[in-house]
Amino acid sequence: MFAMRDFVRSARDLGLAVAAASLVVAAAQAQTDPLPSWNDTRPKAAIVAFVEKVTKEGSVDFVPELERVAVFDNDGTLWVEHPLYTQLVFALDRVKAEAASHPEWKDKQPFKAVLEGDMKTLLESGEKGLMELLMTTHAGMTTTEFQKIVSAWTATARDARFKRPYTELVYQPMLELLAYLRANGFKTFIVSGGGIEFMRPWSEQVYGVPPEQVVGSSIKTQFEIKDGAPTLFRLPQVNFVDDKAGKPVGINEHIGRRPIAAFGNSDGDLEMLQWTTLGAGTAPRFGLIVHHTDAEREYAYDRNTSVGHLDKALDAASVNQWTVVDMKTDWKVIFPFDLK
Amino acid sequence: MFAMRDFVRSARDLGLAVAAASLVVAAAQAQTDPLPSWNDTRPKAAIVAFVEKVTKEGSVDFVPELERVAVFDNDGTLWVEHPLYTQLVFALDRVKAEAASHPEWKDKQPFKAVLEGDMKTLLESGEKGLMELLMTTHAGMTTTEFQKIVSAWTATARDARFKRPYTELVYQPMLELLAYLRANGFKTFIVSGGGIEFMRPWSEQVYGVPPEQVVGSSIKTQFEIKDGAPTLFRLPQVNFVDDKAGKPVGINEHIGRRPIAAFGNSDGDLEMLQWTTLGAGTAPRFGLIVHHTDAEREYAYDRNTSVGHLDKALDAASVNQWTVVDMKTDWKVIFPFDLK
Numbered sequence: 001m002f003a004m005r006d007f008v009r010s011a012r013d014l015g016l017a018v019a020a021a022s023l024v025v026a027a028a029q030a031q032t033d034p035l036p037s038w039n040d041t042r043p044k045a046a047i048v049a050f051v052e053k054v055t056k057e058g059s060v061d062f063v064p065e066l067e068r069v070a071v072f073d074n075d076g077t078l079w080v081e082h083p084l085y086t087q088l089v090f091a092l093d094r095v096k097a098e099a100a101s102h103p104e105w106k107d108k109q110p111f112k113a114v115l116e117g118d119m120k121t122l123l124e125s126g127e128k129g130l131m132e133l134l135m136t137t138h139a140g141m142t143t144t145e146f147q148k149i150v151s152a153w154t155a156t157a158r159d160a161r162f163k164r165p166y167t168e169l170v171y172q173p174m175l176e177l178l179a180y181l182r183a184n185g186f187k188t189f190i191v192s193g194g195g196i197e198f199m200r201p202w203s204e205q206v207y208g209v210p211p212e213q214v215v216g217s218s219i220k221t222q223f224e225i226k227d228g229a230p231t232l233f234r235l236p237q238v239n240f241v242d243d244k245a246g247k248p249v250g251i252n253e254h255i256g257r258r259p260i261a262a263f264g265n266s267d268g269d270l271e272m273l274q275w276t277t278l279g280a281g282t283a284p285r286f287g288l289i290v291h292h293t294d295a296e297r298e299y300a301y302d303r304n305t306s307v308g309h310l311d312k313a314l315d316a317a318s319v320n321q322w323t324v325v326d327m328k329t330d331w332k333v334i335f336p337f338d339l340k
Numbered sequence: 341m342f343a344m345r346d347f348v349r350s351a352r353d354l355g356l357a358v359a360a361a362s363l364v365v366a367a368a369q370a371q372t373d374p375l376p377s378w379n380d381t382r383p384k385a386a387i388v389a390f391v392e393k394v395t396k397e398g399s400v401d402f403v404p405e406l407e408r409v410a411v412f413d414n415d416g417t418l419w420v421e422h423p424l425y426t427q428l429v430f431a432l433d434r435v436k437a438e439a440a441s442h443p444e445w446k447d448k449q450p451f452k453a454v455l456e457g458d459m460k461t462l463l464e465s466g467e468k469g470l471m472e473l474l475m476t477t478h479a480g481m482t483t484t485e486f487q488k489i490v491s492a493w494t495a496t497a498r499d500a501r502f503k504r505p506y507t508e509l510v511y512q513p514m515l516e517l518l519a520y521l522r523a524n525g526f527k528t529f530i531v532s533g534g535g536i537e538f539m540r541p542w543s544e545q546v547y548g549v550p551p552e553q554v555v556g557s558s559i560k561t562q563f564e565i566k567d568g569a570p571t572l573f574r575l576p577q578v579n580f581v582d583d584k585a586g587k588p589v590g591i592n593e594h595i596g597r598r599p600i601a602a603f604g605n606s607d608g609d610l611e612m613l614q615w616t617t618l619g620a621g622t623a624p625r626f627g628l629i630v631h632h633t634d635a636e637r638e639y640a641y642d643r644n645t646s647v648g649h650l651d652k653a654l655d656a657a658s659v660n661q662w663t664v665v666d667m668k669t670d671w672k673v674i675f676p677f678d679l680k
Binding site: 066069143187196197200204210211212213214218221222223225228229230231232239245246248249252253254255256257271274275278279 | 406409483527536537540544550551552553554558561562563565568569570571572579585586588589592593594595596597611614615618619
């Protein structure tokens, strides 16, 4: 029989031990830098100051855990987006993989351009051509089948420059930032213009972000029961574009509360940064832009590119006091494999 | 200076205390029924058997925590939906509250019917009339404004029969079930035909379900910056209907993985129950239907009603071995206030 006396004693022991363990943890934290791949420049100081401010109980800036929502763009913010968005590389590879079953593509644009490696003609096909490419390669199968296709591709495809799987071309400093925020009670979400179903198969393993915390663009799906098994069939129709002014809409739809911190790298993230940081009065908010300034270790681009175009958002950063990361000077290493 | 020896000793103390505390918790659990408002009939036994099965490490049926997703319908499953869906009562109240600013409504259907309390004519206005009613009362303001309207209404509105706020007309046995699942590592989601923004202002307080775990129907919103403050403006256009075959679509879009347990009460939940339980082979899955059989304590209805119509899903329950709760015999109490 379980006695209350034992409970009290156990609880007291536990209390003492927990107090001791808290000291252990505090001491360990004081000695361990949570952001070791960040140089001791202004962005790191700004991040740490913000996190300490909102987590300090009793402080006027304290934010309860449930409201510590942080949103991250993916392409160019968490992983490499140059020279092409990875999902576009995936689409091109899918066309090549499926070409044998589609002999008509040899004479039909934009597929002809893809098969001939003629990027100029492909880009000239514009939004219409790219949309046809996306719909052909992303629709016409069940969600389960698409998941398998994505997983197989991410396991085998290699980036031309770095000769690595794309899921290794993620930024080590940002992985540390994700972990640091979560260790401080934040819930981290991805809010990307990329396809929601393209990111979910690997977001948990690569970023520690589970599928229910991924927001992205999507196509319509339809519920069907086939041979007794329920399926969701992917239709060639756009459901939602999670980019620019769509990002606050996607955030509201999926998360249902305003984030207190947002991380992006391009004009596609401008409205997400505005939605997160503006009009909140004196409440603590944090906005950060990753500025690609390191052609040697990664890429250098901003106003001069279509992929990851950063222009208005860079101007807005100085007006709104968003932190701008200069990759070249603020990051010790770029990729996890640089650590080895 | 912190020494490794102290760390080891503290860790050992902590380990011993945690082991002791685990025994305390286990003993307390053995003595405390997590579902006290459930009678010891088949549904309770089925729920407990399922939870014990999927949480038992090393068992062939073990499910990792991250995959323990449980989805709950709201109207008729977690709270009362008779004689009218609560959100419809809200819409009718909004028309009455706004009537002074809309003198034209006196002669315009379906508003005329609402103002005259003529439910027969209102229902005859059909889907078109109801949609006009919903769009007029749910759109034309920012998300923040709508949130305030909903919160003010739920704080003051009272159900005609029970003379209680609608947020008190929730089922005590289901509150216990939500807490029991969460205590066993489940993530609980609401998946409702009701409006996502109508539920979020109170779902956390009433059900312990945070806004990011609420899936529901929605209207389109548009991002605008007004006087320097970013807003989302609610447009009178349907974005998504989270009912029937829409529920698996909404689950996939928001959660991105198949639930392992689903709880509903009407034909609107049929596809959600199918998506959750069918085609999973021998993997453990749980489906449950709340059958309203208690006219005295709540309401009795199934095939004979339009609100919460339960017909196909009841037939499917016996075919698919879903658990059917007979409210009259399986629940000791219906509402939290019955406990007092």
